[in-house]
Amino acid sequence: MTKVFADRIDIDLMVNGEPVEARVPAGQHVIDFLRQELGLTGAHASCEHGVCGTCTVRVDGASVRGCLMLAAQLDGADVWTIEGLSDSEAIRDLQEAFIARNALQCGFCTPGMLVAAEELLAQGGVPERAAIREHLSGNYCRCTGYEAIVDAVETVARQRAGQVQA
Amino acid sequence: MTVQFGNPDRPNSYIGKTVPRPNAGRLVEGRGKYVDDINLPRMVHVAFVRSPFAHAKILGIDAKEARLVKGVLRIFTGADLAEVCTPWVAVLAHLKGLKSPPEHPMALDRSCWVGEPVVAVVATSRAAAEDGAALVEVDYDPLPVVADMMTALDASTPVLHPEIGDNLAFQRLHEEGDVDSIFAIAHKVVSARFKTGRHTGVTLEPRSILVDWNPAEGQMTAYHATQAPHMMQTVLAKHLDVPESRVRVICGDVGGSYGIKVHVYPDEVATAAISKIMARPVKFIADRLESFTTDIHARDHEIEAKIAVDANGKILAFDVDDWTAIGAYSVYPRTSAIEGNQVVNLCGGPYDFANYRAKTTVVFQNKTPTCQYRAVGHPIAVAVTEGLVDMAAAALGLDPVEIRRRNMYADDGYPITSPAKMRFEGLSHHQSMDKLVELMDYDALRRDQAEARARGVHRGIGIASFIELTNPSPFMYGIGGARISAQDGCTVRMDPDGSIVALSGVTEQGQGTEAMLSQIVAEGVGVLPSNVRVITGDTQVTPYGGGTWASRGAGIGGEAALRSARALRDSILEVAAAMLQADQASLDIRDGHIVDAESGAGRMPLEELGRIVYFRGDTLPEGLPRELVQTRHYITSEYPFAFTNGVQASYLEVDVETGIVKLLKHWCVEDCGRIINPQLVDEQIRGGIVQGLGGALFEEIHYDDEGQLLNGSMADYLVPMAGEMPDMVVGHVETPTKESMLGAKGAGEAGTAGAPAAVMNAINDALRPLGAQVTQMPFTPERILRALGAIED
Amino acid sequence: MINNQCWESVDAEGGQQMKASPGGYARANDLSHAMLLLASAEGMGRVLAGGQSLIAAMNMRLSTGDMLVDISRIAGLSGVTDQETTLHIGALTKHAEIGASPLIRKHAPLLAEAVTYIAHAAIRNRGTIGGALAHADPAAEFPACMLALGAVLHIHGSDGERSVAAEDFFQGLFETSLEEGEILTAITVPKAEVNERQILQEIARRSGDYALAGLCLVRRSTGHRISLLSVGSTPVLARNTMVQLDRGDIDGAVAALREEIDPPSDTQASADYRRHIAGVLLRRAVAQSRGDAA
Known part of the structure; x- marks a missing residue:
C-alpha cells in the first residue's frame, strides 16, 4: 500500500x-x-x-x-x-409537535426525519403541505403514512410564523 | 363491577381519550434503545455467507483465507450448528395435509433460495466479519430451479424436496351451497384474474438479535427485535436445549414490525447457536440487502375468480381459485399456509350470500420463504371480492355504493355464520357505509369526477368494504400444535408511593401499546395514566403471553390489563376499608386517592395506604390480604376470532398518457369495537392504509427464471414516500365485542386490508370509459398503459 | 444514491455486505496535490468528491480497494461565475448551490430545474455536479442537461488542462473520456439567449427516484437540442429528433425519437414503455415551449 x-x-x-x-x-x-x-x-x-x-x-x-x-x-x-x-432545545417545539400529533410510531426514522424537517422549517415561512411532503420525500417512514408528520411540521411552521399559539 | 363506558363524565375516564404515548418523548430525543444500540462486554458480530444460487448442492467450503482476516475469530458451517441446534418442521395439525421438510439454522448440503445462510463468520466487528465472509469460498453445484408458481405442480417441474413427494405444500377446498348450478343459471356472471405482488415488510430497523449465553449461570439472554418474545423464548429453549425458565428474551424498542418480526429466522437462531458455542454475546444485524432476500415475503398470489349476481344485483355465489408460492420452506412456527387459508376464509366477507367455493393451492419454489405480513390474506381476499363486486355493478349499470348496500349483512342480523364458516358476533357494514358516503360527500365527488372527465382528466372513485380478523383464539395456531399463546397476561402492582407498575405480555412495536395499557390500568385502578409505568417485552419479568400479532394487543392484552387493574383496585379497597373501617363498596379510587364513592370526598391518598401496607403491616388486621399486586390472564372463548369491519374509498387521477396514478384523497370508516385511544387508532389506520397503497402502486419483488431476486434494494423495491401519499380521512363506528369487559377489537390491519382494493376500483372507475381494466398489482404506469393499449410492442 | 443497474450484479454475486472496504484515503490540499496522489495510487486511485454515488457503491462493495483521493476541500473548484457568454461552474459546486444560484436560474434554468428532480434535499446538499458528471449515470439529470446545453467540460491532467464537449464526454455505461489520473474541474455552459427555452420533462414513480425516462429540450435561434436520460447506456443527444423539430414536424420528431433510442428494460419499466414515454415527454416539452412563449 x-x-x-x-x-x-x-x-x-x-x-x-x-x-x-x-x-x-x-x-x-x-x-x-x-x-x-x-x-x-x-x-x-x-x-x-x-x-x-x-x-x-x-x-x-x-x-x-x-x-x-x-x-x-x-x-x-x-x-x-x-x-x-435535543440538549440545546433547538427543536423542542418540533419534538413536542411530533409527540402531540403522534407523528412517530416505532421512532426509528424520527431522528432523521426531525433533522430533515428542521432544515425546511429553518427556511422560514409556512410551506404548503405539498412542499413539506416533497422536502421529506427522502425520509422513509413505514409506520405513520406520513400525514401526521406533515401535520406536525405544518403546525410548527405556523407557530414559528406567529400564526397560532405554541 | 363494570366500567360505565357510556358515561363520559365517569371518574377516571381515560379509556376513550387521546392520551400522549409515554414512550414518544424518549424516541423524539433519539433515546430509543434498539438492539443495535446495545453493546455488551466481549460482544462479537456475525455476518453470513449466503447462497448466490436459488438451488444448489454445497460441495465444499474453504474458509482458509477468511480465517486470516484481522478480527475474524470463528467460522461456522451448517453442520457445526446442527450439533447444538435441532431442526424444525413448520406444519400445523389443523391445516390438514400441510407439509414441509426439516429446516436447520444454516444450509447443510444444499441451499434452496438466494440468501439462505450457508456459512457464519464471527469477528470483532461487523466490518471484519464482512471482510472474512467475502473470502469464504463455497463450491456450489447448481440444481434445477423451481421458480414459477403456476407450473410448480407440473410433472415436468423438478420436485424441490423429493422426500416429501411433490411441490404441493398445502391445498384446501371449501364448498358451501350449490355453486355450479347457480353459475349455470345466474342472470350475470363476471370473472377476472387477479395478481397481487410479492411484498416484503421493509422495517426501517432491520432484523436484529443479540444473544448472550452465559454457561456459568446456564442462562441465555436474547435482546431481540421481535413481536413475540415468549414464543421466541420457547423456540430457543426447545431447539438449543435450555429450560424455558433460563431463556430470557428482552424486546426493547423495535423499529417497525408489521408481521415481519413475528417469525423464526434461521440466521437469528444461528446467532443464538453460535453464542451457545462461543459462550459470549453475539450480535446479528441484517443489512439492507440481506433484508430483501431473507425477511419473509408475502402476498404473491394469482387468483381466478367469478361472481354470480341476479338482475337486482343480489350476489348469488363466489367461486375463487387461489394459488400462492411460499418459497422453499414453510416458515416456523406459524407456517406459510395461513395466508392462502385466509383467502378462503375471507372472500365475500361483507356479503350475505349462500353459495361459495374457494380453493387455495400452496406450492414450494426456490425463493425466499413467505409468511404472515400485516393483514395476512386480507388485501388479497378484499381485492378479489371488491373487484368482482365493482365489475358486477358495472355490468348491471349499478352504482358501486348501491350494489354493496343491497348485499351487505344487515347491521341487526348478528350473530351470523358466513358461507366460509366464519362467525360474526356483531358488525356494522351499513352504518359504516353511510358514514363513509357522508364523510367523502360521495355525490359531490361524482360531480367533480364528471366535470374533470369533460376536461379530459380521468379521475376515479373506488370503494372497498372489508372484514378484518382480530383477537385470535387458539383456533389460529394453538390447536394445530404450535406453541404460540393466544392468551395474554398482565400483572399490576402498586408501589409504596401509590404509583402503579403494569407488566404485560403484549409488546410495543410503536403502535402505542404502552399508552393503551397505561390508560386501561389508570382507569381500572383509579390513578392518572402518567402514574402508570408499563413494562413489556421481558420474558423473565412479564406474564407469559402471545405478543403483537393479528391485531390482538388491545383486545386481548388490554382486557388482561383491565381485569388485573380491577383486581388490584379491589385489593386496595379491601385494605382501605379495613383501615378506614368503612364498607368496601362505599369506597372508590379516583386520581390516586381513596374516596367516598357517593360524595367523592377524599379519605386517604394511595401513598398513605402504601406506607402502611409496606412498612407498617403490623398495624393491619392479621388475616387481611395485603397483596397489592394482581395478575390476570385473558383468552377469548366464545368466538374463534373477533371480526371487525369497515369500508374505504379512494379518489385518484390517472394520467392516461403516462400511466401515472396520482392519489387525491383516501377515506376509511372502520369499526374496531371499543376505542381506547382515538388518536392511536386513527394513526394505525393511516399507517395501515399507506402500507396498502404501497401494495397497490409500488411494491413488488421481482425474480428471474433462475430464482435471482432482481430488485433487492431500497432504490428498486419501492415503498410509499411522503410525496405521493394522500391525506386520509378516518371515521369510526363502535360495536364493542361482548366477549370482554373492555369490548375492544383490533385496528392494526384494517387500513392495509382495504386500501389496495379501493385503489384498484378507483383506477378501473377512471379507465372504464376508455374500455380498460387492471387487476394485476401493483398498478404500475406500464401496466396501466398496456391495459389502455397505448404501448406498441 | 446509486442506479439500479448496479444492484443486479450484487445479487448475482450473492455478496450481501454493507461496510465499505477501500484501500486507503488521502485528502488533497490542492489540485496538484490531488494529481500527485492519483499518480501514486498505482492504478487504484479514485476521486472522492461529494461521495453520494461512490460511497453507496463502496458500502455495497461494488467497489473495493480504492485509494480515495478526497478533493472535496480543494479551494477554487466550487461556485458559479459569469464569463460574459458562458457560465463557469466549478466541479465541486453542490446540487443545492446550483439550484439556488441566481446566475444559474437566469442563464441556465435547465440546471436549476434539474436539481428539483435529483434525489432529495440531503443528497443535494452534498452531491456535486462534477461528481455527477464523472459518474456518468445515464439515469441522472445533469449528464443529459450537459448534452442539451452543449456544455464543455474542463479536465485537469498531468499534462495540463483539456476541454471536452459534452457530446464526446459520455462514452458508455458509467464511462467517460476521463483518463486515469485526470480530474474534472469545471463545466462551462452557454448563457441562454433572450428567447431561449429550456425545459426538462421526466416521469418517475416517486419524487426523487431515477426517472423512467426524462427529456431535456433547449430551443435556441440555431435550432432545437433534445437530450434524454434513462433511455440507454449513456445520456442521449437525439439528433434526428432535433432535425425533425427544426422542420416543425412534431409527429416526425416523435417517430424519429422512438427510432433513435434503445432504452433498457428493468424491474421498473420495459424498453417499450420507455420508448413510448419518450415520445409523450417530447410532445409535452414542445407544448410547454410553445405555451410558455405565447
Whole structure:
C-alpha cells in the first residue's frame, strides 16, 4: 500500500458543540462513527445506500446522509445529531409537535426525519403541505403514512410564523 | 363491577381519550434503545455467507483465507450448528395435509433460495466479519430451479424436496351451497384474474438479535427485535436445549414490525447457536440487502375468480381459485399456509350470500420463504371480492355504493355464520357505509369526477368494504400444535408511593401499546395514566403471553390489563376499608386517592395506604390480604376470532398518457369495537392504509427464471414516500365485542386490508370509459398503459 | 444514491455486505496535490468528491480497494461565475448551490430545474455536479442537461488542462473520456439567449427516484437540442429528433425519437414503455415551449 494513503485517519471536529478527536478507518461512514465510536445512537443505519434517510444528521449546517459521507471527511466539521439538538432545545417545539400529533410510531426514522424537517422549517415561512411532503420525500417512514408528520411540521411552521399559539 | 363506558363524565375516564404515548418523548430525543444500540462486554458480530444460487448442492467450503482476516475469530458451517441446534418442521395439525421438510439454522448440503445462510463468520466487528465472509469460498453445484408458481405442480417441474413427494405444500377446498348450478343459471356472471405482488415488510430497523449465553449461570439472554418474545423464548429453549425458565428474551424498542418480526429466522437462531458455542454475546444485524432476500415475503398470489349476481344485483355465489408460492420452506412456527387459508376464509366477507367455493393451492419454489405480513390474506381476499363486486355493478349499470348496500349483512342480523364458516358476533357494514358516503360527500365527488372527465382528466372513485380478523383464539395456531399463546397476561402492582407498575405480555412495536395499557390500568385502578409505568417485552419479568400479532394487543392484552387493574383496585379497597373501617363498596379510587364513592370526598391518598401496607403491616388486621399486586390472564372463548369491519374509498387521477396514478384523497370508516385511544387508532389506520397503497402502486419483488431476486434494494423495491401519499380521512363506528369487559377489537390491519382494493376500483372507475381494466398489482404506469393499449410492442 | 443497474450484479454475486472496504484515503490540499496522489495510487486511485454515488457503491462493495483521493476541500473548484457568454461552474459546486444560484436560474434554468428532480434535499446538499458528471449515470439529470446545453467540460491532467464537449464526454455505461489520473474541474455552459427555452420533462414513480425516462429540450435561434436520460447506456443527444423539430414536424420528431433510442428494460419499466414515454415527454416539452412563449 502506498504510504500517502492511510487506512486510519485522524480527525478533529465538533460534535454537538463538544470537541472530538478520533482516528477512524478509511471506509467507516459517518453514521457508524457517530453510533459506534461516540455512542450517539439516536440516528440509525438502515439502508446504508443513501435511500431511507434514517441516518440524516446535520453537518456544517446542512442535512446529510450519514451513510454517504466518510468519517474521514469530517475533519474540521461541525456536526449536530438528535442528541445535541435535543440538549440545546433547538427543536423542542418540533419534538413536542411530533409527540402531540403522534407523528412517530416505532421512532426509528424520527431522528432523521426531525433533522430533515428542521432544515425546511429553518427556511422560514409556512410551506404548503405539498412542499413539506416533497422536502421529506427522502425520509422513509413505514409506520405513520406520513400525514401526521406533515401535520406536525405544518403546525410548527405556523407557530414559528406567529400564526397560532405554541 | 363494570366500567360505565357510556358515561363520559365517569371518574377516571381515560379509556376513550387521546392520551400522549409515554414512550414518544424518549424516541423524539433519539433515546430509543434498539438492539443495535446495545453493546455488551466481549460482544462479537456475525455476518453470513449466503447462497448466490436459488438451488444448489454445497460441495465444499474453504474458509482458509477468511480465517486470516484481522478480527475474524470463528467460522461456522451448517453442520457445526446442527450439533447444538435441532431442526424444525413448520406444519400445523389443523391445516390438514400441510407439509414441509426439516429446516436447520444454516444450509447443510444444499441451499434452496438466494440468501439462505450457508456459512457464519464471527469477528470483532461487523466490518471484519464482512471482510472474512467475502473470502469464504463455497463450491456450489447448481440444481434445477423451481421458480414459477403456476407450473410448480407440473410433472415436468423438478420436485424441490423429493422426500416429501411433490411441490404441493398445502391445498384446501371449501364448498358451501350449490355453486355450479347457480353459475349455470345466474342472470350475470363476471370473472377476472387477479395478481397481487410479492411484498416484503421493509422495517426501517432491520432484523436484529443479540444473544448472550452465559454457561456459568446456564442462562441465555436474547435482546431481540421481535413481536413475540415468549414464543421466541420457547423456540430457543426447545431447539438449543435450555429450560424455558433460563431463556430470557428482552424486546426493547423495535423499529417497525408489521408481521415481519413475528417469525423464526434461521440466521437469528444461528446467532443464538453460535453464542451457545462461543459462550459470549453475539450480535446479528441484517443489512439492507440481506433484508430483501431473507425477511419473509408475502402476498404473491394469482387468483381466478367469478361472481354470480341476479338482475337486482343480489350476489348469488363466489367461486375463487387461489394459488400462492411460499418459497422453499414453510416458515416456523406459524407456517406459510395461513395466508392462502385466509383467502378462503375471507372472500365475500361483507356479503350475505349462500353459495361459495374457494380453493387455495400452496406450492414450494426456490425463493425466499413467505409468511404472515400485516393483514395476512386480507388485501388479497378484499381485492378479489371488491373487484368482482365493482365489475358486477358495472355490468348491471349499478352504482358501486348501491350494489354493496343491497348485499351487505344487515347491521341487526348478528350473530351470523358466513358461507366460509366464519362467525360474526356483531358488525356494522351499513352504518359504516353511510358514514363513509357522508364523510367523502360521495355525490359531490361524482360531480367533480364528471366535470374533470369533460376536461379530459380521468379521475376515479373506488370503494372497498372489508372484514378484518382480530383477537385470535387458539383456533389460529394453538390447536394445530404450535406453541404460540393466544392468551395474554398482565400483572399490576402498586408501589409504596401509590404509583402503579403494569407488566404485560403484549409488546410495543410503536403502535402505542404502552399508552393503551397505561390508560386501561389508570382507569381500572383509579390513578392518572402518567402514574402508570408499563413494562413489556421481558420474558423473565412479564406474564407469559402471545405478543403483537393479528391485531390482538388491545383486545386481548388490554382486557388482561383491565381485569388485573380491577383486581388490584379491589385489593386496595379491601385494605382501605379495613383501615378506614368503612364498607368496601362505599369506597372508590379516583386520581390516586381513596374516596367516598357517593360524595367523592377524599379519605386517604394511595401513598398513605402504601406506607402502611409496606412498612407498617403490623398495624393491619392479621388475616387481611395485603397483596397489592394482581395478575390476570385473558383468552377469548366464545368466538374463534373477533371480526371487525369497515369500508374505504379512494379518489385518484390517472394520467392516461403516462400511466401515472396520482392519489387525491383516501377515506376509511372502520369499526374496531371499543376505542381506547382515538388518536392511536386513527394513526394505525393511516399507517395501515399507506402500507396498502404501497401494495397497490409500488411494491413488488421481482425474480428471474433462475430464482435471482432482481430488485433487492431500497432504490428498486419501492415503498410509499411522503410525496405521493394522500391525506386520509378516518371515521369510526363502535360495536364493542361482548366477549370482554373492555369490548375492544383490533385496528392494526384494517387500513392495509382495504386500501389496495379501493385503489384498484378507483383506477378501473377512471379507465372504464376508455374500455380498460387492471387487476394485476401493483398498478404500475406500464401496466396501466398496456391495459389502455397505448404501448406498441 | 446509486442506479439500479448496479444492484443486479450484487445479487448475482450473492455478496450481501454493507461496510465499505477501500484501500486507503488521502485528502488533497490542492489540485496538484490531488494529481500527485492519483499518480501514486498505482492504478487504484479514485476521486472522492461529494461521495453520494461512490460511497453507496463502496458500502455495497461494488467497489473495493480504492485509494480515495478526497478533493472535496480543494479551494477554487466550487461556485458559479459569469464569463460574459458562458457560465463557469466549478466541479465541486453542490446540487443545492446550483439550484439556488441566481446566475444559474437566469442563464441556465435547465440546471436549476434539474436539481428539483435529483434525489432529495440531503443528497443535494452534498452531491456535486462534477461528481455527477464523472459518474456518468445515464439515469441522472445533469449528464443529459450537459448534452442539451452543449456544455464543455474542463479536465485537469498531468499534462495540463483539456476541454471536452459534452457530446464526446459520455462514452458508455458509467464511462467517460476521463483518463486515469485526470480530474474534472469545471463545466462551462452557454448563457441562454433572450428567447431561449429550456425545459426538462421526466416521469418517475416517486419524487426523487431515477426517472423512467426524462427529456431535456433547449430551443435556441440555431435550432432545437433534445437530450434524454434513462433511455440507454449513456445520456442521449437525439439528433434526428432535433432535425425533425427544426422542420416543425412534431409527429416526425416523435417517430424519429422512438427510432433513435434503445432504452433498457428493468424491474421498473420495459424498453417499450420507455420508448413510448419518450415520445409523450417530447410532445409535452414542445407544448410547454410553445405555451410558455405565447
